[in-house]
Amino acid sequence: MKTYLQIIINHVGEQTPTIILHVGSQKYIFNCSENFMRFQKFNKIKLVQGICFFLTRLSSETLDGLIPNMTLLFCNAMGLQDKIYGPQKLVNMFQDMKSKFYIKCLPYSFLGFETNKLENNKQMSNFLLGINDMASIFGLKYDDQFSNNFFQDKQKANAYLYEKFKQQSLNKNNFLNDARQMINEQGNYQDAEIEVVPIYVQSKSEDVLAYLIKFQKQECKMNKEKLKSFNIPGKMMKEFQQNKQIELDGKIIKLQEVLEDPQPAQQLLIFDCLSEECVKNIINCEDISYTTTQDSFVYAVIHMTPIHILKSHHYELFLKKFDVNTLHIFVNSHIKETQIPQNNHSDTFLHVQATNIIAEQFPENFPKISENTKNYKSESEFYEIELNQLFPYLKNKTISKKNYQLIFNSKQAGQAYQPILSQKNTKKYFLTEEFQSEAEKLKVDLVQEMKSNEFILFDAQIRQNTKNYDPHIYFLGTSCMTPTIFRNNSSILIYEQSLKQGIMLDCGEGTYYQLLNQFGEAECQEVLRNLKLIVLTHAHSDHYLGFQSIVYQRHKAFQTAFNEGKKFFTEEDQLMYIALPWSLAPWYGVVDCYMEKMNCKLIYFQDYNGQNLNDLFNQYNKKPCCDNQVQETELKEQKQFPNEMISKEEEIIKENQESFNEDQNIQDENYNSDEEREDNRRFNAKIRIMQLSNYLKSDQTEIHQLKQDFNQFLLVSLGIQEIKFIPVIHCPQAFGIVFQHTSGIKISYSGDTRPCIEFAQAAEDSDLMIHEGTFNQNMQEHAKYAKHSTAFEAIDIAIQAKAKALVLTHLSKRHSKLDLGDFSDQSIEKNRFIKYRVSQALDHLAFQLSKYSTVPFISKCVHSLFPNQDDEY
Ligand SMILES: [Zn+2]
Ligand SMILES: [Zn+2]
Structure with a gap:
């Protein structure tokens, strides 16, 4: 074996x-x-x-x-x-x-x-x-008796499952795990x-x-030397192995006599x-x-x-x-390695390597993450x-x-176990020479563009506006649901170092390590200590599964500073808020109860906006808010979209697509009948209300106080004068966020959404808009279906909101970059906006807001070096 x-x-x-x-x-x-x-x-x-x-x-x-x-x-x-x-x-x-x-x-x-x-x-x-059968699992969704017991009592749930599947288990293979x-x-x-x-x-x-x-x-093997000494003819070997002994020239030879020592x-x-x-x-x-x-x-x-x-x-x-x-x-x-052979391995990961090559060209926009990794001290x-x-x-x-x-x-x-180093994937990610010549060529263009009036005016304007508040923007994760070698799940850090003000927008799995790669250990700890607010826009796992690790490491960073005698931090210094939708309350509860003490203050978007639980009931009872009323024929086409996660039978595809999103309303169209659709919605509503009533406060005066405390905290700790949480069109309880600094700087972030007018209105005159642009223009239908935006839809929203700058993020793994090339059918105005104001994000892209004007060009340059598919790497 x-x-x-x-x-x-x-x-x-x-x-x-x-x-x-x-x-x-x-x-x-x-x-x-x-x-x-x-x-x-x-x-x-x-x-x-x-x-x-x-x-x-x-x-x-x-x-x-x-x-x-x-x-x-x-x-x-x-x-x-x-x-x-x-x-x-x-x-x-x-x-x-x-x-x-x-x-x-x-x-x-x-x-x-x-x-x-x-x-x-x-x-x-x-x-x-557990249950060993997909159809039975989906069947349980409509089983009231089960779901009622399920949340209350594990013994009841076990007993119920056992009774229900006992019979099937006897007939077929085991239905229970x-x-x-x-x-x-x-x-x-x-x-x-x-x-x-x-x-x-x-x-x-x-x-x-x-x-x-x-x-x-292990059974002992035969020893060749010993075997030789007995001179057993080859044709008798089978008999020897079967009978464990053999008679040769009137002498009994036992199998044990020729075996290795045990x-x-x-x-x-x-x-x-x-x-x-x-x-x-x-x-x-x-x-x-x-x-x-x-x-x-x-x-x-x-x-x-x-x-x-x-x-x-x-x-x-x-x-x-x-x-x-x-x-x-x-x-x-x-611990330093001492015994491992030094050959045949490379020192860093490929994504680190690649970002590094880019960093050599644009050190300001891609701080040298390898230095942090290599000289990790x-x-x-x-x-x-x-x-x-x-x-x-x-x-x-x-x-x-x-x-x-x-x-x-x-x-x-x-x-003896021999340690061997696994062979690295040796495929080359980048051809350095090709990259360099390409980058240099684009740099020349950039210098040329910098002489244009458009560039000079924009540059002067943004430098003027950011005089009193000039944060760095770090893109820690820029992928859609499935992370790739180059793109981790969503997270953006807005960080003003001198003021010790950090805000994190979304926090997908692995964000902590992205932060560590970005800043190196010592600085990372400082960044964590200065982090005051995490916003989790909605309950899709690619946007929040990294927060518990961030909070855990943040506690450790305070502890380390204390142990090293650097400083004593008061409770107030350590205070951090998490702004999140109600739907994340149960997850926060589980983490806090079983994994680590979170010690964060929470503010729920809905509480802040003055909603109450009844609103949620109503939300589930009314028709789903769709900006795309899909026709029957279109429906059929949509069903044929391949789902990248699934390759099994169509039925499983159908069921899985809807359950892959935590909030199943999205794929409402998949239901065969109105009744089935209604059933599903009722199921979701029931589960949600059951979860939430355990976690949410219903006392309105207390909620009001929470809101006031939060506003006060924002003003004192982050210099934020106003914050808005805007319901967007994605899954239930998905929000965009807009905040304005006392300096006047306004930053908006869409989270995941279809183009949303309410968001554009709230984000009006943003100095920086960060909008999801999951798909290229040729996947418009898919964007509708999955309730995401295409790059051009996001650009339209930015123009509508009169945003001064736009960064596109949250890219589908179907393509490694967005196609923002000039389109003849676009207006000149729009093409100019794209050229001077729009950039697409890449993991570890960083810039200071006052220097944004160069980012669209640098981003274009960097992305031109990427093949279209990640698989091509
Ligand atoms: Zn997402
Ligand atoms: Zn989402």
Whole structure:
């Protein structure tokens, strides 16, 4: 059985990598950190049915990549046999999360390991059943009895599912996915290949698990030398193997006599070490046989340990307990590699490399992110530790690697595991020479344009306007739903460094690492500390799944500053607001309750706008607000649009498209009958109201006070005089945002939307408008269908709003850039606007508002170097 281990560290500074154990075709994934999905192809990960996930703890560090991955699997009609194991609270967390992700959680079965392992697994109550069949999952949507029980009580939900599918399970294959089936008498996970022993190493404040993986003892192979000495004729070998013995010249030869010496079964330890308490607990753990015996041998330990704990006396004791042949793998990115061969790898990621080449041309607009990545250092003496210096007694048995995956390959058990570096994708992303000549040519054009009156006037105007408030705008993520190598999910940072004012607009998964790449560690911490407001425009996962990690890292940044004695920050200094729609309240609740304490102040768009829950009821009961009343014939055509996520049967396509968006009203057109459509809307409304009533305040006076506090905060901390949240045309509860600084500067951001008149009105005279431009002009119909805008629709809105500058963002992965070439059917006026005022965003594009006038030209230049499809890279 081919077994190998893949350790995926997608980012510098990542403390908890994703660890994939491949045993034959079976995959076991230990933790799943941010951007797992984004770099899946890059890391050559092929997901299959029946994956088992194991979480060491519940934290943004360990599971931020899991949720988008669950959604992706669901949309490919996979994940039906997947099981998710972890600390005790795991089950309650997902039970609560189902109210947000509802149907997408249904295939999965969850089980929280007991702190005191039970003698009999039948008594186990800490689990959730999953359903093994897509049609049944969609059927449950219309099952009132189920959805009523579902949100209240996991035992009821389990019992109901069991009753409902018991009969089908008897007739056909198993309709239920049950994580308990894999739990053995000892309370450990066990299948034909491995046994996974959960070890609680810390359970006071936070449940932390280590995992000991025990492999099967391999059958011994025949030893050629021994075989030779017996001189057995080839034709008798079959008989020999079958009967385990043979008679040759009147002498009995037993099979054992020609076999290799038996090897002990191998074990792998995955140790997520948060504190010294964890070390003390694991030293005393009886499940681990530290000394090699005939039966077992710990061949590798993966250490996820902060350096100050690595340096402790207890850690030395812990390491010394192992056999000298045990391999120690340190996945702490602050440890210097010492034992890995230096050849055959490149130092940085391709997207970092590419951005870097661009940075050399336009250092101001693309700060050198590689410098931050390559010379990743901290002032702290703890960092960049040589392993040999740290553990002289473990010399030659330790490995650390930062920034890329390691594959440990063992062709057969019993053989030492040889670390090999995985081969990088060697395709060239950019031809530097071609790029340089192209860039230089465009630079010449730029200089020429700078002499034009149009340019000079605009430049003078914007410099004048930004005299008192001149923030930098950083594009941290510019992709539509599916991130690509070059574009991460949506996030924009508006940052005034000298005033210590930071505002983040949307925060897709992986935003923290984009920030880290952009600024480097030390500055990133400062930026985080100065971040005062995060706006999450709507409840689509590509716009909000990164916020918990940002908030978590922000708390850490204050802690670090405090530890280093830099400054004491008051509670007021640490205060941050999150502005969000009601629909995100349950998700915030789950994160705050199970992952990390958020300690943020919340302001809901609807509360701010003076809506109440009844408005929401009414919203769901009236006809969906569509700017495109679609005709029957058009409907048919729309159904034929290929959905990039799905390749299965049409029925699944239909169902998945509507469930892929958290708010299903978008794909209303997919329903066969009015009745079905109504059913769906009622279902959505019911779920939403049920969720929200748990989280929202209904006291109007209190809400009024919240609004006043928020306004005051904006004025004092950010110099914002007025802020508006405008309902836009996308999914229910989607908003655009417009704010005006006391200096008069006005900035507007559309979020995701069809062209929206109300937004244009509120954004009138914006100094900068950031608008989504998901599609090129030739995909207008698709834009209508998916409730997004084309680049030209966005431009029309900007012109209508008399915006001074427009940046287009949120690009579909169907194309790597927007086509903004001159169109003869456009008016001269419009073409001029496009030329001087419109730019398209790229990840890590940065500019100071006063210098915007050069951005359209630089953006054009940079994008001209991109092929049309990301796949061409
Ligand atoms: Zn989006
Ligand atoms: Zn969206």
